[in-house]
Amino acid sequence: xxxxxxxxxxxxxxxxxxxxxxxxxxxxxxxxxxxxxxxxxxxxxxxxxxxxxxxxxxxxxxxxxxxxxxxxxxxxxxxxxxxxxxxxxxxxxxxxxxxxxxxxxxxxxxxxxxxxxxxxxxxxxxxxxxxxxxxxxxxxxxxxxxxxxxxxxxxxxxxxxxxxxxxxxxxxxxxxxxxxxxxxxxxxxxxxxxxxxxxxxxxxxxxxxxxxxxxxxxxxxxxxxxxxxxxxxxxxxxxxxxxxxxxxxxxxxxxxxxx
Amino acid sequence: xxxxxxxxxxxxxxxxxxxxxxxxxxxxxxxxxxxxxxxxxxxxxxxxxxxxxxxxxxxxxxxxxxxxxxxxxxxxxxxxxxxxxxxxxxxxxxxxxxxxxxxxxxxxxxxxxxxxxxxxxxxxxxxxxxxxxxxxxxxxxxxxxxxxxxxxxxxxxxxxxxxxxxxxxxxxxxxxxxxxxxxxxxxxxxxxxxxxxxxxxxxxxxxxxxxxxxxxxxxxxxxxxxxxxxxxxxxxxxxxxxxxxxxxxxxxxxxxxxxxxxxxxxxxxxxxxxxxxxxxxxxxxxxxxxxxxxxxxxxxxxxxxxxxxxxxxxxxxxxxxxxxxxxxxxxxxxxxxxxxxxxxxxxxxxxxxxxxxxxxxxxxxxxxxxxxxxxxxxxxxxxxxxxxxxxxxxxxxxxxxxxxxxxxxxxxxxxxxxxxxxxxxxxxxxxxxxxxxxxxxxxxxxxxxxxxxxxxxxxxxxxxxxxxxxxxxxxxxxxxxxxxxxxxxxxxxxxxxxxxxxxxxxxxxxxxxxxxxxxxxxxxxxxxxxxxxxxxxxxxxxxxxxxxxxxxxxxxxxxxxxx
Numbered sequence: 001x002x003x004x005x006x007x008x009x010x011x012x013x014x015x016x017x018x019x020x021x022x023x024x025x026x027x028x029x030x031x032x033x034x035x036x037x038x039x040x041x042x043x044x045x046x047x048x049x050x051x052x053x054x055x056x057x058x059x060x061x062x063x064x065x066x067x068x069x070x071x072x073x074x075x076x077x078x079x080x081x082x083x084x085x086x087x088x089x090x091x092x093x094x095x096x097x098x099x100x101x102x103x104x105x106x107x108x109x110x111x112x113x114x115x116x117x118x119x120x121x122x123x124x125x126x127x128x129x130x131x132x133x134x135x136x137x138x139x140x141x142x143x144x145x146x147x148x149x150x151x152x153x154x155x156x157x158x159x160x161x162x163x164x165x166x167x168x169x170x171x172x173x174x175x176x177x178x179x180x181x182x183x184x185x186x187x188x189x190x191x192x193x194x195x196x197x198x199x200x201x202x203x204x205x206x207x208x209x210x211x212x213x214x215x216x217x218x219x220x221x222x223x224x225x226x227x228x229x230x231x232x233x234x235x236x237x238x239x240x241x242x243x244x245x246x247x248x249x250x251x252x253x254x255x256x257x258x259x
Numbered sequence: 260x261x262x263x264x265x266x267x268x269x270x271x272x273x274x275x276x277x278x279x280x281x282x283x284x285x286x287x288x289x290x291x292x293x294x295x296x297x298x299x300x301x302x303x304x305x306x307x308x309x310x311x312x313x314x315x316x317x318x319x320x321x322x323x324x325x326x327x328x329x330x331x332x333x334x335x336x337x338x339x340x341x342x343x344x345x346x347x348x349x350x351x352x353x354x355x356x357x358x359x360x361x362x363x364x365x366x367x368x369x370x371x372x373x374x375x376x377x378x379x380x381x382x383x384x385x386x387x388x389x390x391x392x393x394x395x396x397x398x399x400x401x402x403x404x405x406x407x408x409x410x411x412x413x414x415x416x417x418x419x420x421x422x423x424x425x426x427x428x429x430x431x432x433x434x435x436x437x438x439x440x441x442x443x444x445x446x447x448x449x450x451x452x453x454x455x456x457x458x459x460x461x462x463x464x465x466x467x468x469x470x471x472x473x474x475x476x477x478x479x480x481x482x483x484x485x486x487x488x489x490x491x492x493x494x495x496x497x498x499x500x501x502x503x504x505x506x507x508x509x510x511x512x513x514x515x516x517x518x519x520x521x522x523x524x525x526x527x528x529x530x531x532x533x534x535x536x537x538x539x540x541x542x543x544x545x546x547x548x549x550x551x552x553x554x555x556x557x558x559x560x561x562x563x564x565x566x567x568x569x570x571x572x573x574x575x576x577x578x579x580x581x582x583x584x585x586x587x588x589x590x591x592x593x594x595x596x597x598x599x600x601x602x603x604x605x606x607x608x609x610x611x612x613x614x615x616x617x618x619x620x621x622x623x624x625x626x627x628x629x630x631x632x633x634x635x636x637x638x639x640x641x642x643x644x645x646x647x648x649x650x651x652x653x654x655x656x657x658x659x660x661x662x663x664x665x666x667x668x669x670x671x672x673x674x675x676x677x678x679x680x681x682x683x684x685x686x687x688x689x690x691x692x693x694x695x696x697x698x699x700x701x702x703x704x705x706x707x708x709x710x711x712x713x714x715x716x717x718x719x720x721x722x723x724x725x726x727x728x729x730x731x732x733x734x735x736x737x738x739x740x741x742x743x744x745x746x747x748x749x750x751x752x753x754x755x756x757x758x759x760x761x762x763x764x765x766x767x768x769x770x771x772x773x774x775x776x777x778x779x780x781x782x783x784x785x786x787x788x789x790x791x792x793x794x795x796x797x798x799x800x801x802x803x804x805x806x807x808x809x810x811x812x813x814x815x816x817x818x819x820x821x822x
Binding site: 046 | 356475497
């Protein structure tokens with residue numbers, strides 16, 4: 001059971017994440033967008049969206065710090081467990097609350113603004129459930145461990161296990177003793193990772209960092225455009241000659257359209 | 260010097276009657292899809308008026324275009340790279356749908372299905388965003404021909420800037436129409452605002468396009484463009500803009516808006532320019548110098564030095580020939596009658612306008628003077644402050660001198676030609692008064708009044724060796740692409756996910772499956788459009804015209820038109 005939950009599920013979900021992203025990049029570059037609804041409604045979004053996004057970025061930084069940086073390193077620079085813990089709980093709770101409130105604002109806006117609700121897909125709704133679950137579970141696990149209990153040092157168990165996934169020598173045993181709250185949070189997060197490439201969340205992976213270094217105006221030659229050359233989606237193998245009568249169906253040719 | 264070619268347009272505003280044919284045919288060709296119902300790549304607005312979207316020219320509010328920093332460099336008015344990235348989660352300067360208008364349709368079905376009753380059934384307006392009942396309060400040309408009078412025209416940002424104490428008296432108001440497409444700027448601020456780098460300027464012909472596969476929907480370009488000619492498709496989540504009908508221009512035919520222009524007021528041609536000089540010219544200190552600064556960037560295609568440099572930079576021989584015959588060169592550089600729209604935005608726009616003389620002529624005639632007498636016209640151009648300053652606010656960053664010059668040349672041409680028309684002697688003094696000769700006035704008159712299709716549209720085709728890369732002129736059957744013929748429906752990740760069909764294929768199917776959906780918002784079959792992009796005027800595509808009566812009288816239209 002331990003091996004299933006803490007070795008097979010994580011690897012499977014990461015494989016789906018990476019494979020899904022590659023597949024979507026090759027097959028559905030046109031669908032890879034934020035699908036912003038700001039055109040329909042600005043007043044609420046203006047508060048909700050930055051709150052959620054900056055919050056979630058802070059949460060991300062916190063998770064990187066907590067999971068990827070070994071405890072020995074922080075102690076080596078003189079941060080005691082107690083200091084670290086206080087800081088992590090305080091900043092983490094603020095960031096988590098910020099994210100959660102932002103998300104609640106955004107979901108309420110989505111439900112209550114007619115045009116935005118009309119533009120919401122089933123995929124979006126499912127994504128909100130999973131994303132919301134991960135957030136609530138994470139916050140709940142932290143708060144419960146610190147308010148009800150006397151704190152839980154995940155850097156002794158969860159972090160080494162998480163890093164071990166990347167050394168390719170997973171160590172599921174340490175996860176057995178972790179509180180159930182954290183366990184559920186982690187499993188929900190891996191479910192989210194597996195769902196990620198198939199939702200609008202993909203836009204996170206196209207964060208436009210290149211904007212800082214590129215010149216303002218981009219020139220491109222017509223040669224860059226692939227026009228009508230028959231290119232194939234990723235899973236179709238090498239190009240073949242065009243079929244005499246292609247089957248009816250949705251056009252699925254990746255192409256740099258321009259409009 | 261690095262020579263590049265730019266496809267450019269000039270519109271002669273004196274000829275625009277505000278019929279909106281360009282807008283309608285453009286919409287049929289390009290934005291007759293769900294998600295862009297509110298989008299008009301070409302729109303015609305009445306001046307004075309608020310424009311579309313409302314008050315887009317008020318850059319204090321919308322923050323489009325560039326500003327010159329104290330150090331003499333350019334940066335987007337809405338902020339540099341860091342500021343833009345920090346506001347990426349909620350763009351503070353994005354026009355809302357209400358600033359354009361809420362698109363609607365009518366519940367026509369009710370007319371057919373309403374039960375018998377006392378009252379005549381009516382087709383209620385339904386919002387295309389929600390499918391609910393809606394009240395129509397604004398549209399892309401709601402203030403057409405000064406509709407709404409004082410109340411609406413007073414919201415015109417240019418009028419406000421002309422004079423604080425202009426009290427508009429409705430019956431005395433001057434009026435003209437301003438058709439607008441994307442300016443395909445030499446220094447596009449939309450491209451500069453795009454975090455993903457999806458907006459690019461084509462190095463062959465200068466057309467500014469959005470790469471639909473690279474756009475990530477950050478919606479910063481909408482703010483960046485001071486002309487508000489980039490639109491956000493609210494269904495696909497991608498930016499779309501006027502394409503200068505590149506599939507048509509590549510094979511040498513004019514844009515749809517120019518082709519269908521009833522007044523024949525549009526001119527299309529090439530301009531050669533020095534890319535290296537663009538940045539410096541756009542950063543010219545005085546806003547009123549920007550008009551001349553932009554003219555200084557253009558290169559004379561008759562100059563042997565320029566020709567040599569152009570050959571070196573890979574511009575084909577037939578393109579150089581087209582540049583020499585370009586009506587745009589003549590209108591901008593030779594006769595100096597065309598002016599750029601809002602040079603003060605520092606984007607170096609490439610759709611220029613011949614300002615209308617008619618507001619001046621009309622006022623003159625209404626006061627009982629001969630509106631076509633050279634002396635009267637010259638005097639009126641000087642005396643009629645408000646129309647001239649208004650035109651200066653549009654075309655020369657407020658400097659009336661160039662507008663005076665253009666209007667005087669147009670006035671001279673008009674009275675010079677009238678004398679010929681009335682069988683009087685040619686009066687060289689009229690030409691001399693504007694520093695031209697009678698022959699030049701004749702040539703200018705020919706270009707402005709009687710130029711034929713081939714003179715108005717000088718469009719070199721893209722080259723045969725590039726045919727494989729073109730949109731329309733493919734070297735293989737346009738239906739031979741993966742998945743074969745087929746379009747419509749959405750991918751699994753929301754509206755229009757998957758890859759867009761090539762435009763040629765999309766049109767082929769549009770011709771077959773048009774206007775069949777009867778749902779109001781979010782039609783299940785989004786391929787419901789009459790597409791004029793590849794209609795050559797022959798045949799009767801279904802849905803373009805009302806059905807023909809069957810001669811046998813059974814009331815059924817023939818399913819297929821004769822093709």
